[in-house]
Amino acid sequence: MARMHTRRRGSSSSDKPVADEPPEWSDVDEDAIEQRVVELAEDGHSPSQIGLKLRDEGVQGTPIPDVKLATGKKVTEILEENDAEGDLPEDLYNLFERAVRLREHMNENPGDHQNKRALQNTQSKIRRLVDYYRGDELDEDFKYTYDVAKEYLE
Template sequence: MARMHARRRGIASSVRPYRKEVPAWSNSDVKEIEGKIVELRKAGLTCAQIGLVLRDKHGVPNVKLATGKRINAIVRENDLDTDIPEDLRNLMHKALMMRKHLEQNRKDLHNKRQLQLTEAKVRRLVKYYVGTKRLPLGWVYKPETAEILLSR
């Protein structure tokens, strides 16, 4: 598969082992796992952080195998979801930090190009989330208001 903003290929990455069933050594109590997810979400952790905590501290290598649902689905069922999806929020934060860097370093052309690519990804994700009705119709990314949105 090709890179998004380059004309080269690359497949090097770590891959999780393919499994269809929960390992025997793992914690597979569905109620306990869902309760822990809700508890961690109320503590302010993101879905990615919840997955890491469950893997490292509670012996759950894969929540979807153990519960049949993804962490995000469990969070949505319990009405603990944020108004902006996590991946979009992370990209917006990255773009915001690049803008702050560019205010002090105006001649940093590499960062300027990377900012353009990151904001293109943000706009692409916004289009997807508006199409899937995860964001309201007419929602537009504006760099000026991104800091206000992220502070919520």
């Protein structure tokens, strides 16, 4: 797939191996995995960080290579069931962080035209994602501004 804001093509990468069931060495109970996912979410970790922590640290000392194979549900589905999800989708939250960081940089360095363009591109992505999420995960009258982004990050 082509890049959004440049003329270059995207780079190809490897795919995850196809697996139908979790490995036999990872035999942790589904309820224990779900409890650990909720605990990590309450500690303030995002779904991707939760997946990395389960892969590296595991549950009760046993690593969990793939939560979906072990439980039959994605991390975000587990969080939705237990009402432990965040206010914003993770991708939108990350773009908010980037936009605020770029805006603060632009206030200190007004002549930095390259980062001015990066801020414009990031805000464009944010507006596109807000349109996608509006109604489902965001309010119907949600509008992106710098102040709104800063408020969500605090």
